[in-house]
Amino acid sequence: MRLSLPLAALAATLLSLPALAADPKPLRIGVLNDQSGIYADMAGPGSVIAAKMAVEDFGGSVLGRPVEIIAGDHQNKPDVGSAIVTRWIDEDGVDVIADIPTSSVLLAVQEIGRTKNRLVLASTGGSSDFTGKACAPTGIHWTYDTYALAAGTGASLAKDGPWFFITADYAFGTALERDTAKAVEQGGGKVVGRVKHPQGTADFSSFLLQGQGSGAKLIAFANAGSDTVNAIKQANEFGIPQSGIKLAGLYLHITDIHAIGLQTAQGLILTQGFYWDLNDETRAWSRRFYEKHKAMPTMGQAGTYSAILHYLKAVKAAGTTDTATVAAQMKATPVDDFFSHGGRIREDGRMVHDLYLLQVKTPAEQKYPWDYLKLIRTIPGDEAFRPLAEGGCPLVRQQAAK
Numbered sequence: 001m002r003l004s005l006p007l008a009a010l011a012a013t014l015l016s017l018p019a020l021a022a023d024p025k026p027l028r029i030g031v032l033n034d035q036s037g038i039y040a041d042m043a044g045p046g047s048v049i050a051a052k053m054a055v056e057d058f059g060g061s062v063l064g065r066p067v068e069i070i071a072g073d074h075q076n077k078p079d080v081g082s083a084i085v086t087r088w089i090d091e092d093g094v095d096v097i098a099d100i101p102t103s104s105v106l107l108a109v110q111e112i113g114r115t116k117n118r119l120v121l122a123s124t125g126g127s128s129d130f131t132g133k134a135c136a137p138t139g140i141h142w143t144y145d146t147y148a149l150a151a152g153t154g155a156s157l158a159k160d161g162p163w164f165f166i167t168a169d170y171a172f173g174t175a176l177e178r179d180t181a182k183a184v185e186q187g188g189g190k191v192v193g194r195v196k197h198p199q200g201t202a203d204f205s206s207f208l209l210q211g212q213g214s215g216a217k218l219i220a221f222a223n224a225g226s227d228t229v230n231a232i233k234q235a236n237e238f239g240i241p242q243s244g245i246k247l248a249g250l251y252l253h254i255t256d257i258h259a260i261g262l263q264t265a266q267g268l269i270l271t272q273g274f275y276w277d278l279n280d281e282t283r284a285w286s287r288r289f290y291e292k293h294k295a296m297p298t299m300g301q302a303g304t305y306s307a308i309l310h311y312l313k314a315v316k317a318a319g320t321t322d323t324a325t326v327a328a329q330m331k332a333t334p335v336d337d338f339f340s341h342g343g344r345i346r347e348d349g350r351m352v353h354d355l356y357l358l359q360v361k362t363p364a365e366q367k368y369p370w371d372y373l374k375l376i377r378t379i380p381g382d383e384a385f386r387p388l389a390e391g392g393c394p395l396v397r398q399q400a401a402k
Contacts, residue, residue: 024064024065024066025065025093026065026066026067026068026093027062027063027065027066027067027068027095027315027321028067028068028069028070028088028092028093028094028095028096029051029055029067029068029069029070029094029095029096029097029098029308029311030070030071030072030084030085030088030092030094030096030097030098031047031048031051031069031070031071031072031098031099031304032071032072032074032081032084032085032097032098032099032100032105032109033047033071033072033073033074033099033100033101033124034073034074034075034076034101034102034225035071035073036073037075037076037200037225038076038199038200038224038225038226038227039076039101039102039124039224039225039226040225041225041226041253041255041256041259041295041298042101042124042224042225042253042255042256042298042300042301043099043101043124043298043300043301043304045071045293046289046293046295046297046298046301047098047099047123047124047300047301047304048069048071049289049292049293049301050289050297050301050302050304050305051069051098051099051304051305051308052069053288053289053292053305054304054305054306054308054309054312055067055069055308055312057309058309058312058313062312062315062316063315063316063319063320063321067312070088070092070094072084072085072088074100074102074105076101076102076104076105076199076200077105078104078105078107078108079108080105081100081102081105081108081109082105082108082109082112085097085109085112085113086112086116089112089116089118090116094118095118095119095321095323096118096119096120096121096308096311097109097113097118097119097120097121098120098121098122098123098304098307098308099121099122099123099124099125099300099304100120100122100123100124100125101124101125101126101224101300102125102170102172103125103126103127103129103130103170103171103172103175104170104171104172105125106120106122106125106127106130106171107125107127107129107130107134107171110130110134110136110138110139111134111136113136113138113139114136114137114138114139117138117323117324118138118323119138119139119140119311119323119326119327120136120138120139120140121140121142121304121307121308121311122139122140122141122142122143123142123143123300123301123303123304123306123307124143124298124300124303124304125172126144126145126146126149126172126175126176126224126251127145127146127171127172127175128145128146128147128148128175128179128386128391129171129175130145130349131145131346131348131349131350131391131393132348132386132391132392132393133391133392133393133394135348135349135391135393135394135395135396136349136395137324137327137349137395138323138327139349140307140327140330140345140349140351141349141350141351142303142304142306142307142351143273143274143299143300143302143303144271144272144273144299144303144355145350145385145386146172146175146176146178146179146180147179147385147386148271148273148355148379148384148385148386149176149179149180149250149251149271150176150179150180150182150183150250151183151271151355151379151383151384151385152270152271152355152357152379152384153180153248153250153269153270153271153357154179154180154181154183154184154187154220154250155183155184155186155187156269156357156376157184157189157218157246157248157269158183158184158185158186158187158188158189159187159188159189160189160217160218160246161184161189161190161191161192161216161217161218162189162190162191162192162214162215162216162217162218163181163184163189163190163191163192163216163217163218163219163220164191164192164193164194164195164210164211164214164216164218164219164220165177165180165181165191165193165194165195165219165220165222166194166195166197166204166207166208166211166219166220166221166222166223166231167194167195167196167197167222167223168196168197168198168199168222168223168224168227169196169197169198169199170199172224172251173196173222173223173224176222176250176251177194177222180220180222180250181194192214192215192216193210193211193214193216195207195210195211197223197227199223199227200226200227201227201230201231202230203234204230204231204234204235205234205238207231208231208234208235208238208240209238211240211245212238212240212243212245216245217244217245217246218245218246218247218248219235219240219245219246219247219248220247220248220249220250221247221248221249221250221251222250222251223251224251225256226259228249228251228252228256229256229259229260232247232249232260232264232265232268233260233264235247236264247268248268248269249268249270252268252270253298253299253300254275254276254296254297254298254299254370254372254373255295255296255298257360257372257373258295258296258370258372262360262361262362262363262366262372263363265360265372266360266361266362266363267359267360267362268359268360269357269358269359269360269376270357270358270359270360270373271355271356271357271358271379272299272355272356272358272373273299273302273303273339273353273355273356274297274299274302274303274339274356275299275356275358275373275375276296276297276302276370277370277371277373278356278375281338282302282338284338285297285302285305285338286302289301289302296370302338302339303339305339306335306337306338306339306340307351309337310330310333310335310337311326311330313333314326314329314330314333315329317329317333330345331344331345331346331347335351335353339353340353340354343381346388347388347393347395347396348388348391348393348395348396349393349395350385350386350388350391352381352382352384352385353381354378354379354380354381354384355378355379355381355384356375356377356378356379357375357376357377357378357379358373358374358375358376359373359374359376360372360373361373361374
């Protein structure tokens with residue numbers, strides 16, 4: 001059947017038009033963390049909310065591509081986390097992996113990022129080995145690390161011992177105990193004992209009794225999440241602080257203080273990369289976060305927002321999502337947001353910024369909900385984080401050799 005002249009003319013016109021552009025491929029950012037286990041409060045759904053806030057505040061797209069946040073639950077297992085990230089990259093086109101509590105998972109993901117050329121933005125995983133012996137050109141460490149926690153809490157309480165460590169038996173706990181013990185000894189303190197416990201321990205009685213019988217004057221918890229909460233609560237139930245032995249939570253979050261309660265947590269010293277009530281900027285963002293999550297943000301959740309926002313700014317400035325180019329742009333650009341003004345990313349991937357030494361308030365000092373901490377001092381970034389030359393990062397040695 002022949003087309004009538006008008007239809008034929010229309011068909012010829014349509015054929016002469018350029019093909020319509022396909023929908024732009026989304027830029028996908030994967031937030032990997034513990035969504036329902038012992039670290040869910042400090043990261044979990046809250047980090048996903050923070051990531052989405054960063055995308056919304058940036059404008060929702062970059063280089064003409066919509067930005068999508070997807071989430072995965074690694075269940076604190078390196079094999080599970082590795083499988084998720086590999087699928088994300090190979091099948092789902094994920095460009096960046098963010099958050100990643102549990103250092104054993106983080107170090108496994110670091111190797112995948114190195115092999116598959118994807119950026120890894122760590123905001124809650126803490127091992128200082130991430131920017132030390134395990135550093136990678138694709139890895140950037142944002143919020144804190146075990147060296148910085150030791151430089152804050154460990155150094156400030158060095159002579160309050162002798163110390164006894166109750167340590168989570170995985171990469172983070174091992175690194176935190178190692179770095180803190182070194183800071184204690186350098187500060188003139190002494191370590192008299194240590195014991196390791198499995199991740200997710202419910203009963204700390206035997207570990208606490210070992211600490212109480214060691215001759216220590218300070219029991220330090222080199223663990224995190226509900227492990228720390230349970231250990232501190234049980235130590236108080238056993239009357240350990242009342243007997244004159246101090247407690248130190250080496251890795252505490254605002255959500256941990258909320259769970260423990262001021263009556264039990266009062267007086268504890270902690271080091272933070274962020275606290276919601278520091279100034280007008282931190283309060284404004286944190287109240288927005290609270291409206292979405294019904295809890296004030298942890299330092300890791302705030303760090304997730306900051307890292308993703310800085311990444312998107314770098315993509316826009318570089319005009320590409322190429323991993324090496326964007327990483328270089330991120331390192332060349334100071335961090336400037338409520339989390340840090342003037343933060344900088346070194347060649348080993350460490351984002352250097354101020355940290356804060358804080359103390360838990362007494363119930364009488366609290367003035368409003370989530371008013372839990374008071375600032376003792378601000379720790380300058382160059383003091384808080386390990387000197388570049390001391391980390392053992394191969395990238396630094398390579399740079400020095402050029």
